[in-house]
Amino acid sequence: MERATSGQTGLFQRELVVPAMRDSFAKLDPRTLVRNPVMFVTAIVATTATVILLRGIATGAEDIGFQAQLVFWLWLTVLFGNFAEALAEGRGKAQAKALRDTKESLVALRIGKTGDTEKIPATQLRYGDIVLVCEGQQIPADGEVVAGVASVNEAAITGESAPVIREAGGDRSAVTAGTTVISDEIRVKVTAEPGSGFLDRMIALVEGASRQKTPNEIALTILLTGLTLIFLVAVGTLPAFASYAGGAIAVPVLIALFVALIPTTISALLSAIGIAGMDRLIRFNVLAKSGRAVEAAGDVGTLLLDKTGTITIGDRQASEFVTLPGVAETDLLEAARLSSLADTTPEGRSIVALAGGEEALPSDAEPVAFTAQTRVSGVDLPGRIIRKGAVDAVLKLSDYPEDTVLALKKITDRIAQAGGTPLAVVENGRLLGAIHLKDIIKTGIRERFVELRRMGIRTVMITGDNPLTAAAIAAEAGVDDFLAEATPEDKLAYIRKEQAEGKLVAMCGDGTNDAPALAQSDVGVAMNTGTQAAREAGNMVDLDSDPTKLIEVVGIGKQLLMTRGSLTTFSIANDVAKYFAILPAIFVVLYPALGTLNVMGLASPQSAILSAIIFNAIIIPLLVPLALKGVAYRPMPAASQLLRNLGIYGVGGVIAPFVGIKLIDLAVAGLGLA
């Protein structure tokens, strides 16, 4: 998160701008330019104008000065477009460089069939190889831990320096190339071919090199190319019209009109917008595997959110002890305290804190740890066997009198209805009562859900809790729906149901059993702490493993599309003013009366044309910050969003060039440039 803030300041840092300027020229390569049809066309006509200029110089034509300025600004238009893209790419390149250095230095200890190890460069590793990684070494390739447990520092990838545990089996088996083992040693089975690992993908992503155009970008490019063709016809037919009127229009002037009318502004910024959108995600520590996934995030109609960690703070707090009839409260308190003393989880500590009293474990105590099989924990003292755990698990431990069981059920039902989780406490086969563990709803989450609802997004809480508890928490948090006692199959079914209703679904998950749901969902954010399977199945990876971020990811997706749409509108709206600047200048020689259309009162025909083309060029760098940062985005219904953006970028797009061209004209005329 630290990087996110530093990234937004200093958009035009020296170390970024200088290489970007260099790259602007490198990108004049036609093979690069052709990816952007509008800028490619601009370059072609700029070349034509240059040739005409050179011929004019050779033959000593009249208005060389004017023509030279036109050519200069035409090329600048192309360069500005290249610059915008280069600058956007440059922001990722620094990050990529560090990653690449890491990657190139990686060395692997490959374990052969016979069990011997050989030292090879990581680039030679193949899928299925087993490598040994010891304390202090970097993991050479993406893979699954097949043996051992280690704590791993993943700062190289996540920027988070706190080590994480990686162990064979379970949901924490995935390791990433470039991370460092800081204790113990593990054996890792390589799961990525060279060049296709997580590190490689990340490098490609932050560099923008492997950037594929998204379907929306492709469609927009087609629209912009179509507009270019339309204006090619509109401008290309003018010489014939002029010849009817008994005049002629100079080719450089026609080129100027053409370039002014075609949507150069949005075309120049288009790839910068796309790169910046991905970049915003990366700075937000979320890696999208494709631009398409980012855009899909903007379309999400249903958000599946895990209760724990997203809606509630991860840990429950003990809030109440409820004794069974005939049990002294002190007995329950004492049993609860003793059974929790060895429990270092926040839940356990909150029980101890609530119970009060001695916090040290008696020396003769034998703690019994929680296991997935028994689902109870506790302590064995001489003559005392104390257990606490899930109610049904405790009830399975032994037979209890029926009335006590009924009384306990009554208590636990009440706790569940209040959205809490009951833990039963038993000592020597005697039920004492229940501890009320309370889920703490995160502050501000309710308001977030209201916002999401206004944006038309349904929130669904996923929880392993029973339906009663889930309903209570769902109501308190204000989600639209919940899925209680959710199994991976339930999640998958729920996603399919929503998709059948035509909604795009986003979810996050970490375990291997989340993989099918992650793959099925339209936006699947895998936690970086999760398994390799989960990370492969999702189309985004959250390096911070913070499920709350799903909400922001949606916002980033929307902002990306809004920026694209708004700048398109702005670019096209500009044409009105450009017409009024250039057409009278061209036509006044054919019909002097058409000088009336010079509503801006521009100084001379040449100055009018020059001013329009200068405006057309410099608007590109002026809009670069907006393209990189994205348009201001606040959650609101679509109708108000449209009205707002239409007002700012549509109306603004009509007015701005009138003002801009007039000001430039004053300068051009004042400086005697035309």
Next chain:
Amino acid sequence: MNYVLPSLRLWLATILICVVGYTGLMLVFAQTMAPYQANGSIIEVDGQAVGSELVAQDFSSPRYFWPRPSAASYDGMGAAGSNLSPTSADLAARAAETVARYGATAGNPVPADLVAASGGGLDPHISLDGALYQADRVAAARGLDPAWVRDLIEQQAAAPGAIFAPERIVNVLQLNLALDRLEE
């Protein structure tokens, strides 16, 4: 799927219903309900067809009211407008001739409808002002009292479309016929 046969069957069905059936029905309807209109609103005087009530004919004698100029020379087989732009010099020249024919002066300007050619060149009407403008000439040529001629015009003038088109107009052929009839 075959497309040719259904197309041909559709051709036959639409020809039978939309051409033969429809035209036949409308012929029967019009010839029964409004035979005068259905055959061109031809006015007969003493068994002699003298024109269509709806079609302008050329009048050049000062004894008759003149219709609006016709770019088609009042040819009932070749109706047409002038298709000249209102800014056209040719139109100005043509208008000047018409103005001269009426002998209009700055003190006695001619109403525009007598100068502007109609769309089809067969407009059977002139404006009330246009008729009144010619009243003196016609009265003088026929030796009639101008006031009497004006009365006749007023009787013949009517608004074509009630409140939607209140400027009154006069059918030139009807007016001239009335003149001839009354003089007999």
Next chain:
Amino acid sequence: MLSAILTTILIVGGTALLAWPLGIYMAGLFSGRFASADGLFARTVGGAPEQDWKQYSIALFAFNIVMFGFVFALLATQHMLPFNPDGQGAASLDLVFNTTASFTTNTNLQHYSAESTWSYLAQIGGLMWLQFVSAATGIAALAALARGIGGKPTMGNFFVDVQRASFCVLLPLAMIVAAVIALNGVPMTLQGAAQVTTLEGVAQTIARGPAAAFVAIKQLGTNGGGFFGPNSTHPLENPTFWSNAFEMVAIILIPMACVWMFGRIIGRPKHAMVVFGVMAALLLIKLVASVGFETAPTQAFMDLPVTQDVGNLEGKELRLGATTGPLWAVLTTSTSNGSVGAMHDSLNPLTGLVPMAGMWLNETFGGVGVGMINMFLYIVVAVFVAGMMVGRTPEYLGHRIEGREMRLAVLALISHPVLILGGTALFAATAWGQDTLNNAGAHGFSEILYEFSSAAANNGSGFEGLGDNTVPWNIATGLVMLIGRYLPIIVPLAIVGSLMAKRRSAESAGTLSVESSTFGVMLFITILIFGALTFFPAAALGPIAEHLTSMR
């Protein structure tokens, strides 16, 4: 001025009221509400299998080829066939080609004067038949498009749809209109021209014929081809103020109803209301401009002793009222009708720009069926840009708009300016156009520009001073009409075919609503930017230059 406002309200408002129930009726008709009639229609063509967009388009083409072939043959051989009382001779083949293309494409551009060119059989059996079935083709295509976009699995059956449109919509309305205008004085006879001797003793031959039947469907089907040369300025084609009012209502009735029909078939009457509102707003702007500009008196009379108190009268008929000329001009070019109630060539320069703008946009109600289809293309573009502005990948009624759809929409939208400006450039720069002009200077340019606009928009009206019955004009406009007709019908069907194959997404508060007035504004702007901006240079060199140069 009051009478002008009243007339406009009477015609436009009155028609809007009539169009609502008609639209509901048409939606029911094309949704299969009249099963027994549908059964009959299916039997007539030997079965009615459901068609996908390709099959529907092929059927449309097949029948349109039959239309073209039959009428071409009929016109080419008319001098050998009966029902020719005035003895019309053989027409040149290039004129036959142009006329057949013109009526097959619902354009009705006329490079001839009918009373001196075509026999009654050619007019009634050929041209009038095309006026029915070409209009029915357009309505059928809209029905198919609406079914597809509305979520039906198939597009219906073309052969049944044409019969529904012909027999259940066009025919009954045509009978009503024909009866009314016949009573008003439009001839309906098989007799040849009337021979009369005028009061001054000159022989006059007055053309007549089965005009009432022809004129009714000419107006209703946005055809516009006149029975007589000067169309509805001819007193026998449009004898009274009231026949005029009726004929104007008939111009926009079905185009307006088509919007409601579309809205109901897709199950979105509110969306239709927004579209209708956008069309009506554009129409209103054009009406105000047109009627306003035409109140300027005839410039050529300004230096002469002429009293001008009702605006420009050149090319107008007195019985139709002073303002119905520009009103008709707007209605006929907003729809793709193309009949005229005043001579467009003689409109004031800026008034003349309004009909041209109508044809450039070509969807302010537009041609029967195809007007709404044209609007669909603009909706696709508007939805695309607006969709991004609300932060979603764009979708229309839950159908995602992506590269393929955009490519098709852009193709269809580009074709219009390419045909108009390309054609104009070719003819303005060469003798093909320059030698055929009736007016000099900027107005002459407008004549060429208008002719290509009219052909590409399948309108059919003209700055008729143009001497357009030449081989280059006949061939060029014939081709332009054919491309300008079939491309914008087939392409939208292909778009819908592509959309139908996709998973449809649900709508929520986060989706762009196409039922809001904000979307209406967006659509309005899109139409102006894409439809009008391209033509601004041409407009400047034609009508605007003429106005600024010559009008005082």
